[in-house]
Amino acid sequence: MRCDEIRRWISPYLDSELDPRTNFEIAQHLESCAACRQAFEAERRLETSLAASLAPDPTTQAAWDRAVRRTVAPPVWRSPRWQAAAAALGLLLALAGGWRAGVVARQDLIRSAAQNHQQYLANRMALDVQSSSPEIVEAFFHEKLPFRVQCPRDLTSQGIRLIGARLCHLKRVPVAYLLYHVENRPVSVFLVDEEGLVQFQQAVRTLGTPSAPGGYQLGRAAVVTARLAQGAICAVGEVPQATLEWLVVAHTPEAV
Amino acid sequence: MDRRSRDRFTALLTPIAQAAQAYARHLAWNRNDVEDILQTALLNAYQKFGDYTEGTSFKAWLLQFVTYAAFNANRRHEQIEEHELITDAEALERLTAVEALTHEVVYDELLRQPDRMLARLGPALQEAVRTLPAKRRSIFLLRAIGELRYREIADVLAVPVGTVMGELWRARKQLREALCESHESRP
Known part of the structure; x- marks a missing residue:
């Protein structure tokens, strides 16, 4: 092969992607042609430098570390031992808290939401869509629910991160389930529309407004519920109640 | 799990x-x-x-x-180009175009001192990579950073191996041209 023919193969040759015969012919040519040898070697150096220039930065490293931690780190509250401890503590607190906690735990919407939240913690429930993009999550619910789901846009300033969503059912009522992480702790948010809310008679009587939401403590978990213009919202998680209240307000149409 | x-x-x-x-x-x-x-x-x-x-x-x-x-x-930020990925044969036809670059003085300098040049042109390189068409960018990065074989890249993107070879070559040429242009336009 001539020099110009040889140089046509420079890219796949340097990537070791040529068939053995062509590879051999080029190698032979390079042994005898200093100009081509230098050209190939220079291209190899440049390609190596290009790749090295595209190394990740410290910001990406930090993002990776967080992503790995959230993905594979065994959350202490999911381990059987901690779940048992949490359940025992919850029972103690419920007893210590008197009848109010007991009543709250039996309230239909809260009970259903808390059960679903527990299912997620126990890894018995998978998300239908995993994305931190509000637009993607909203699009997922489009045409799956008879009402429009709107997700808040700027939550990261509060340390809240959207993880994903699924279409789930509480008392056979289709509701939007949104999963958030607050400091790596999962928070479940349920959105039910006016029509579905009819099935939760106990909740209808006790729901607060977004400006004055109902907040309860069920053992380690906090629960916040509120009436929306068209339906209701319920947030559950082992995070401060104030955080859930903030999240609930962020889901009101005015805030979104 | x-x-x-x-x-x-x-x-x-x-x-x-x-x-x-x-x-x-x-x-x-x-x-x-x-x-x-x-x-x-x-x-x-x-x-x-x-x-x-x-x-x-x-x-x-x-x-x-x-x-x-x-x-x-x-997808939220760019229109994923549905440009035709060139086939193997077309790619090989165009491979000689690399010769045009080697005549450029700047390119010669880039070949002689890649690390020194790239230290100055790092941002230009990153921008040039960013502006590659989506699949071409992916193919280039899977090879340059991931060091994947052509076959593996083809499997990742569900495209023929010939397309990987062609698009990789085009990406490399495009980046080299962008670097040369960036260097020449610097004050």
Whole structure:
């Protein structure tokens, strides 16, 4: 092969992607042609430098570390031992808290939401869509629910991160389930529309407004519920109640 | 997932962390999306870890998830070009065009002192990579950063191997041209 023919193969040759015969012919040519040898070697150096220039930065490293931690780190509250401890503590607190906690735990919407939240913690429930993009999550619910789901846009300033969503059912009522992480702790948010809310008679009587939401403590978990213009919202998680209240307000149409 | 699988997944992640990060970083159209892309890719890969075949390239397997997550994220910012990926034969026809570059003085300098030149042209390189068409960018990065074989890249993107070769060459040429232009336009 001539020099110009040889140089046509420079890219796949340097990537070791040529068939053995062509590879051999080029190698032979390079042994005898200093100009081509230098050209190939220079291209190899440049390609190596290009790749090295595209190394990740410290910001990406930090993002990776967080992503790995959230993905594979065994959350202490999911381990059987901690779940048992949490359940025992919850029972103690419920007893210590008197009848109010007991009543709250039996309230239909809260009970259903808390059960679903527990299912997620126990890894018995998978998300239908995993994305931190509000637009993607909203699009997922489009045409799956008879009402429009709107997700808040700027939550990261509060340390809240959207993880994903699924279409789930509480008392056979289709509701939007949104999963958030607050400091790596999962928070479940349920959105039910006016029509579905009819099935939760106990909740209808006790729901607060977004400006004055109902907040309860069920053992380690906090629960916040509120009436929306068209339906209701319920947030559950082992995070401060104030955080859930903030999240609930962020889901009101005015805030979104 | 049981603890053993989780530990195995984590162990496999360690040696490819740098490549996965750099790939996501430069494949993302918007830098703010990088964490989302990594998170989505890792969660999806973790959930599907049962599908991974031991002995095959875990890096190629994981970068597939990063690719999909990045393409999804990028859709919010850019129109994914549906440009025709050139075929093998067409690519080879165009390979001689590299000669045109070698006549440029700047390119000669780039070849002679790549590290020194790239130290100055780093931002220009990153911008040039960012403006490559989506699949071409992915192909280039999978090779340059992921060091995947053409066959593996073809599998990740579900395109023919010939297309990988052609698009890779085009990406390299485009980047070299951009670097030369950037150097010449500097005061």
